Amino acid sequence: MNRTVASGATALVVAVALSGCSLLGGSDGALPAPSVPPTASRTPAPTATETEDPDAAHIEASATPRAPTPVATEAAVPDPVLTPIPAGTVLTEGDVVSPKGSIHFHYRVVADGDDTFTAQYTGVTSSLPVPIGVGFFERERQVGDGLTYPGVGDAVLGGPTPAPVSEDVPLDGSGVDPSGLVTLVVSSAADAGQTDLPIEIAGGKVLAVAAVRWSVPQRQTNVHPVDGGARSNAAGPVTATTASGAPRSYTVARDDLIGDVAARFGISVKALVWLNADVQVFGDDQYLYEGTTLNLDPLAR
Template identity: 85%
Template sequence: MIRTVATGAAALVTVVALSGCSLLRGSDTALPAPSDPPTASRSAAPTPSATPDAASEGDLLEASATPRAPTPVATEATVPDPVLTPIPAGTVLTEGDVASPKGSIHFHYRVVADGDDTFTAQYSGVTSTLPVPIDVGFFERERQVGDGLTYRGVGDDVLGGPTSSPLAKSVPLDGSGVDPSGLVTLVVSSAAQPGQADVPIEIGADKVLAVTPVRWSVPARQTNVHPVDGGARANAAGPVTATTGSGAPRTYTVARNDLIGDVAARFGISVKALVWCNEGVQVFGDDQYLYEGTSLNLDPLAR
């Protein structure tokens, strides 16, 4: 997902307020001219249609002299702030035991919520008989023992070298987003130094030593951001490139001439909510154009 730096919430609010207003047009129909006063040749008792009622005519003239107030238009300032209820602190989201195929590595892990949309991985009872330090990290894809890593995963941390005394450690799960359940595998790899002498190739630097599937139990969360695709339109003509399990739009790719206000309107959310889902999104120009090819997140749980 491409993310860049926002130009500022105030500018966004101003743009949306201006682009959202629809001024009322004045009436193009002229008021009827007052009837001529009665003359001697006319009936002393003119019909109502010949002479407008004085009170009615006065009301019309007064109304034409007093401009009508424009209909109030909703702006970003009146839109509720987007929210996502946090998972209570201390909630255990997953836990299990890890063991390498040959029994050289053992430990217990669990992930707990910190209560502010961040999470901590806790490792306990860690033992290893290998002559190299071991690293642990979470991955979005499955891995195989013996694979070589070029990336050590989310929340990667070195648990230490050979030990016969169980150790415990807590590690912030940085990079998981507000919903870590997309991390499906816990991987233990070798933290040996590249080119380290006397280290067998199977436990060399970045070799996968153990793989454990991760099964999450994440409580349901509440949000007031519910995007629904209203269909391509002028200044919001890009494609939806992914959907959630429920079929809601998840990611959108910006097309040429897309405006941030029109893209938000296409999905039935505020500009404020779109920026909240895409921290650092960049716009340019007075009309707040988005950069073509930018991928926008529409899922509050994938922030």
């Protein structure tokens, strides 16, 4: 998730929280389950992809998507945080050599200190008659494979480069934990319409690969979701867990309310919105859209 969006979402939540709106009540900052009418008497929740027909009897006029509103008492809840990796920390590095020795370079990834990272490609030389592209991928690739997208932290370097070339590239798209990118791929960046090239260096062909070994420092956060079990207005399934067994993602069920889902996992509404900057609710009770997948892992924001 882009840090700018996440920070904007948190600022929005805090500002709304201070406006005095109250969803769940309580004087001590806790998030007790709200008192709501029986499920059968409420407006059914539309799915995230459902087209809202203003003439349909089961969709109320007030059910307009909007940003969630935490209760006023959440103003006292600490803001969610994830400690950044110190700037300049080297998270991975290595050398890349193509099978025939036509391409050589060194790579490394360093932390920028603000939940972003930079891929550094140095000493790049190539004797091939085509530009080369480099990028990180979430799964293994093989020399000779064809690519349909250039990867994360991708850069295009010139044609034959007898003098070493260096390039620093933002690792956009990696999230706050880049260790899921397991392969560095070098591919031909030749024009896809160029037909006079040998097939092995045609546009998009993988020329070299390197397995990436990460050393990511442990991050600290004050958001620790724990599944308290399905309940009224928070009855969906946990659809993934982390390596430690903590809930990683949750799929919204019909009639789920954002306050009850947050309470089920022992976190504040503010934290749930921090984890899901684009989440939307509808209706005065703040229903979530059925079928929406919510992230519960701070490292996957």
